Amino acid sequence: MSVTRAQKVRLGVFVAVSVTALVGAMAVLAGTKLGQKHDRYSVRFSEASESLNGLEVGAPVKYSGIRVGRVDSIAVDPKDVSVLVVTLSLDAGTPVAEDSEASAEGQGITGLKYIELSRGSRPARVRSPGEVIPAGPSLFGNLTDKAAVISQKVEVLVDNLNELTAPQMRARVAALLDNTTRLVSTAEATVSENRGNLRELTSKVAQATAQVEALSRDLRGTAGRVNAMLDGAQPQIQKLLEDTAALAAELRKSREQLDRTLAAAQLALGEEGAAKTARSVNKLVERGTLILMQSQEELDQTMGYLRETSENLSAFSQRIKEDPSLLLLGGAEKGGRESSER
Numbered sequence: 001m002s003v004t005r006a007q008k009v010r011l012g013v014f015v016a017v018s019v020t021a022l023v024g025a026m027a028v029l030a031g032t033k034l035g036q037k038h039d040r041y042s043v044r045f046s047e048a049s050e051s052l053n054g055l056e057v058g059a060p061v062k063y064s065g066i067r068v069g070r071v072d073s074i075a076v077d078p079k080d081v082s083v084l085v086v087t088l089s090l091d092a093g094t095p096v097a098e099d100s101e102a103s104a105e106g107q108g109i110t111g112l113k114y115i116e117l118s119r120g121s122r123p124a125r126v127r128s129p130g131e132v133i134p135a136g137p138s139l140f141g142n143l144t145d146k147a148a149v150i151s152q153k154v155e156v157l158v159d160n161l162n163e164l165t166a167p168q169m170r171a172r173v174a175a176l177l178d179n180t181t182r183l184v185s186t187a188e189a190t191v192s193e194n195r196g197n198l199r200e201l202t203s204k205v206a207q208a209t210a211q212v213e214a215l216s217r218d219l220r221g222t223a224g225r226v227n228a229m230l231d232g233a234q235p236q237i238q239k240l241l242e243d244t245a246a247l248a249a250e251l252r253k254s255r256e257q258l259d260r261t262l263a264a265a266q267l268a269l270g271e272e273g274a275a276k277t278a279r280s281v282n283k284l285v286e287r288g289t290l291i292l293m294q295s296q297e298e299l300d301q302t303m304g305y306l307r308e309t310s311e312n313l314s315a316f317s318q319r320i321k322e323d324p325s326l327l328l329l330g331g332a333e334k335g336g337r338e339s340s341e342r
Contacts, residue, residue: 037092038069039129043102043115044077045084046135052084054113055104061088061115068094071115088115088133097124101136212320219317227310237299244296 045052052074061069069090077083090096097120105116118136127133163169191198 038089039092039094040072041088041090041096041127041129041131041133043086043088043133043135045086045104046080046082047137050104050135050137052086052104052113054106054111055086055115056112059112059114061090061117063094063117064119065116068117086115096127096131096133097121098127099124100127100133102133103136216317216321219313219320222313229306237303240299241296 055071055074057071057073059071060067061071069088072087072089073085074087075085077085086102088102096117100120101118103116103118104113106113117133
């Protein structure tokens, strides 16, 4: 069967179109765009717990969910076998902030992974192509770590539950409940037996409180009256002291006049008569001065007693107000003394 020239041309065109479509499809599947420039970056995964299983060459690179490039290569660092180096090819001009991180995230339930670039902050510097983007923790890794922690806590909880449900612990709990029941029964019986005494004690406390309040009011009134009496008597006492001082001054003045008179009369009475008269006058003046001094001391002492009485009343009123049980104690001691006397 011979093939015509037209059929050969159509076959050639079909093969060319098929090859072109196949190359275009491969380019699209590889995540590249023909004729477009790319910026290359690298990511170093050094965490031993970070697995790149499912990450293949050609896997997409996304920036906060938006595809911005592809994975060019995945290799082990020959200088440090604990580090996996992933080369990224990003669309030209894609800004990568200095505080942005790259993490390997999973694509649904397929098991495949892609590289996710986190958003950087606004004031951060933009990296230049060729720099190393730091690796960040993946969501799957965080979930795995949290699952491990939760698993440990669940194990501890199970161990505690096993201890609580052990036969010895059940016996202890039963004994504790029995003791608690007996204690509650004893408390109820005690309250029932002493309910009357408690009511009587409550009544006595109420009466004592009323007595304390009445006594406190009386003591405050007494202290007020004493203070008022002291305030009223203060001008009179002050005047008496002033009169006493004036009288003493008059006595001194009179003695000076007597001395002058005796000096003048010494010529007429003689030395012996003048001396006798002077001694009599001196005794009279000294006795008057002594009487005045004693009167002043007695007044000062009386004022001190009055002030001390007022302070004692105030202190006693405050003490009774702060501790009303003193009246109850005083009543109990009085009753005890009467019982002993009988």
